[in-house]
Amino acid sequence: MKQCLLCENNTEMETWLLFFGAKSSSLCPNCLGKLEKITGPLCRICSRPMKEEGICSDCHSWGESIYAGNRSLYLYNSAMQSLLARFKYRGDYALAAVFADDVRREAKEAECDVICAVPLSPSRLLERRFNQSEALIESAGLTHTRLIGRYESDKQAKKSRAERLSAEQTFYPLGQAEGKSVLVIDDIYTTGTTVRRVAEALKEAGACTVKSVTIARSGS
């Protein structure tokens, strides 16, 4: 029995499951139950829930790129919003553990050569004390390679969709990724702009394909 990372309850796990090697969860059934996994038909590229499987209008309009697509795990519902806000803005690093199993499984399935975190600008990193993307990778027991950096920029979150889409490239190549497939792991996929900018910088570093895994899929 452990205490849930979000409330006073204990995390419950049938003992026979533990016996068969199941790992006990870091949330209680109640808190876990509020998170909604994405199921049903999706956009093949960005994991947007759709009426029937295919490619969504957004992804159509992006055009050719080395970016091979995104896999999101959960809907960005209100429980996920407050969980990620506590994790990222309040700085509760421990919450990365909630997604450790998910991230490990998805990373394995993606079959990429290296994993890369989405960097923060230097001032943002100082403010937050840690990078949420690195936290998700580390908590899953995986290692990330520093292939790109990020310049100082204005606050992303405050910008409108249009402003974000036209925002300039803030990422730049750092390391060598010659001919490699790269997996990017982050907390939220909204318009896909961030991860596509990341992919561009990774292309400059020599990467041949880029995929992403994100915890939540926001946007409609």
Added chain:
Amino acid sequence: MTKVSFLTGRELIDEEMIYVPDEHTSTRPAIYLDNGRLRCNRCNNTKNFSSHRCARCGKVCTYCRNCIEMGKISSCTTLYRWNGPAPKHPDHAGTLHWTGTLSEGQRAASVNVKQAIIHSSEHLVWAVTGAGKTEVLFQGIAAALSDGKRVCIAAPRSDVVRELAPRLAAAFPDTPPIALYGGSPDRSSYSPLVVTTTHQLYRFYQAFDVMIVDEVDAFPYTFDPSLQFAVQKARKESSSLIYLTATPNTEWQSEVKSGKRDATLIPARYHRHPLPVPATRWCGNWKKTILPVSVQLWVKEKLNEGSRLLLFYPHIETMDKALPLFKEIDPRIESVHAADPLRKEKVELMRRGKIPALLSTTILERGVTFQGIDVAVIGAEDAVFAESALVQIAGRAGRSAECPTGEVVFFHYGKTEAMRKAIRQINEMNKLGVERGLIDE
């Protein structure tokens, strides 16, 4: 806002410390090793920590998960406090502008509270629901403010803070209180008089000469040792401590009865009518029937009489199932629970008499006054209905002088000790009220 008014009495983390430290500033680390055990200086947590490589200090840095909602505290965080001279009280601080009169029961409590404040001692006011406990504080606060003392009233929830602040501002217009809660506009102001949620006291250090804790038995204060620590940290070493409650826990009740705890009991309401005594009625397995026949008949009868009803269910799940059945009786019937986004609006509609009946979880057990209502608990034997919860719930009925009576029914599937104790407590209070001449019969 000036530097002095911002800093006086507060203890702040790096992000909050917007002034350059001066000769009056002292610092301490936010997290320290206390005999080999990590301890948070802001909330006293020793159990709930986590750590990560920190971009600020470059080390693996530990942070406190317990008080993280107040702004993250890490091993590399410094706490700042400022020990310069505090702002002077305004002229006429402590002049009381309240013109009401105290009931006989209130008067005794008022005298004792004032004595405790003058002598920096501890005192409990045990006042039944509807006794009028706020007015009991006025004389004591006036004495403290005239004496140049700083006064704090800590309440469990922000709605209580927002309700108390204007009443205090009217009574003490020369020192209007600042109201502190998450997101409050007064966050960085100063007043000798402060009304605050207990949570905000994390940000104070030995600031107050008078500490008044309202609803001391309420959640979360009673269940959270770190909030109790925050209250102690925010008071000066020599200060008075006043507790207010309508429902002290069993331990405090017996301490009062044996004279071990300094206390004043106000056993009767301001309007001199007895407290409504709950009736108990067996209603079968309500978890199955959801709206038992006995409840249905009672509700219909009361609504036909023109009464308005407050109905308590122990859990959201059963309440949600019950609501459509109640709407068949009257479609205007609504329900509220803690996370209901329309909670305020629904409570307001009920207050204005626009809703014939409101279903609620224990969230409305305290702090709300609806005029002329009857009250029922469905599933009164459930564990969420402790003695204090049932006394508070019964206390929602008959509060106003215009409608001083009301019916209270505990519908149950097996009587509990908590139900018996609650009814015994209410009967005892009524008996005491009559004996002391505080109730007209």
